[in-house]
Amino acid sequence: MRRILITGAFGQIGSELAVRLRQIYGQDAVMTTDIRHSSSETAQSGPFRTLDVTDGKAFYHAVKSHQADTIIHLAALLSATAEALPMQAWQLNMGGLLNALEAARELDCRLFTPSSIAAFGMETPRFGTPQDTMQRPATMYGINKVAGELLCDYYFHKYRVDTRGLRFPGLISHAAPPGGGTTDYAVDMYVSAVKTGRFTSYIDKGTFLDLMYMPDAIHAVIKLMEADASRLKHRNAFNVTAMSVDPEGIAASIRRHMPSFELDYGIDPLRQSIADGWPDAIDASAAREEWDFHADYDLDRMTDDMLSNLKEKSTYSETSANLL
């Protein structure tokens, strides 16, 4: 990767990925794009262009004018929002991806697109979910992700576009708020713990899902994009994960620092039904074998870092408020 264009760059992943890519490849080499503006560090740290990814011509021109050799395509509607707005989800998730693939084909770019653990389904083995397995998701988001995986494989086999991708689990971060996914409950629990010392979880106890801390996710994207192509048997949609936990497990990890933290439940039927269709714990051995994937953060290490960063932010905002 030398000159990179990121779509949906002001979302949860792009906000941190863009900053890291600029540290590695240089400020001007990384063009951030999004349909909205932002005053974040990501927006300030290098070139930005407004781009609606459903506009194929604009997409092509943005890639061409930046002379990009790599597209990181992150613009999408996430699981819970996609289920509430299925038509918009299809148009953005599939239309945007097709435009990304076409721009990559015409301008000879490498393309990264994330899939998700949502790409499985009720018939998929729930434990040790294999890399290659039954995929019959029942949600619009899951259907978009399976179709996206297949489209990326198609562009590689038919046009030799260098497509690569990861099946992300729920990603946890303190920098940018999550964008309407089902595992957002975990981020919300940390934020709530620091603000109020308690949390009402909309995902039920005993619902185990794969999670990964954002620094590991960022590292995995860069490692896969730099991986030796001759070692990649799968290319798209590698299973990656760092832990499998339920709300009680996160609460127990938080209580190591805050013994009085309280957790109760008010289940959201939409997000619970989405979570019930996802695996409990996926198997990431193909990623380990083909490009040496590893995750540094387990649950307790992630909790330590999340709480320390969130506490620092809340102290900072209290101090700023007192100064006003």
Ligand code: NAD
């Ligand atoms: P996000 O919702 O935080 O950000 C998406 C960004 O896309 C937003 O900044 C939004 O403004 C932008 N966007 C929306 N419509 C657009 C359009 N028409 N044109 C251009 N930009 C548009 O999402 P995220 O969490 O950063 O996820 C990025 C990708 O990773 C998605 O494909 C998502 O499915 C996948 N993923 C994320 C997670 C996770 O936990 N965050 C897990 C699995 C997969």
